[in-house]
Amino acid sequence: MLNTVAQYLRCPHCRGETSLRERSLVCPAGHSFDVAKQGYVNLLPHASAHSADSQEMVAARAAFLDAGHYAPLSAALAALARRTAPEPLPGCVVDVGGGTGHHQARVMEEFPGADGVLLDVSKFAARRAARAHPRIGAVVADAWRELPLRDGAAGVVLNTFAPRNGPELRRILDPRGVLLVVTPEPGHLQELTGALGLMRVDERKEERLADRLSPYFSVAVSERLTSPMTLDHAALALLVGMGPNARHLAGEELARRVAALPPTCEVTLSVTLTAYRPLA
């Protein structure tokens, strides 16, 4: 797949165009990046990114998403993409901080001829994403730096629970394109904050997000999705293990707290999906 998506990428060192030569992505200035045997390419200019999801977190996320617990979210994102994307699509579908590629794979079904590029700073995520969908190419990249994508390469950019770098998101989006952002609401997973002692969603996150994107984008559509999930102990452990709480709640302590809950729990999925148009 990297063969096809090389046309959307650019060299992280010199911004040159890239093409695939055997098992490497190369630019005219001679910079070269090996394609890993798992099918992704690492375009990080330097080793970095302490925020990358670990192998365990990515495995938990993959198992939780594959069980279908966030299927209403993938479906809502795909429907919003279908409704707001220009036709024909002026570029590819990019997911920034796309994790395992689960949501993007669902979105790709709405755009049968389109190519997809998933960026994530975690090589464990990129490994999974390379297998998520036949039309997705997976790239290791840091969302807080210059993205290794050409100006206007994307017709749709997705961002679900991931870092948002306003100027770079604007730069990679075609002027006719759309940016779709998913953010948690204060009620998201609220049943677990008390029961398991998880961190709460920052209620002012929404406000700060708007501030960061507003110089570059205007809001076209904003919709709330609230959906109940019925989770057993195994699913609860995966849900904690895939998120920010995994860094300080794991192993025996997590198992002990989960074991103290009823066999199944109702947990609320509550997010806002926002479609942004780029400002001129």
Ligand SMILES: C[S@@+](CC[C@H](N)C(=O)[O-])C[C@H]1O[C@@H](n2cnc3c(N)ncnc32)[C@H](O)[C@@H]1O
């Ligand atoms: C909460 S997960 C969401 C993954 C995916 N969007 C989803 O909804 O399933 C956040 C993702 O952002 C990635 N990430 C964190 N910091 C990043 C950065 N600076 N650049 C790119 N990706 C980053 C993590 O590795 C992780 O895969």
Ligand SMILES: [Zn+2]
């Ligand atoms: Zn180069």
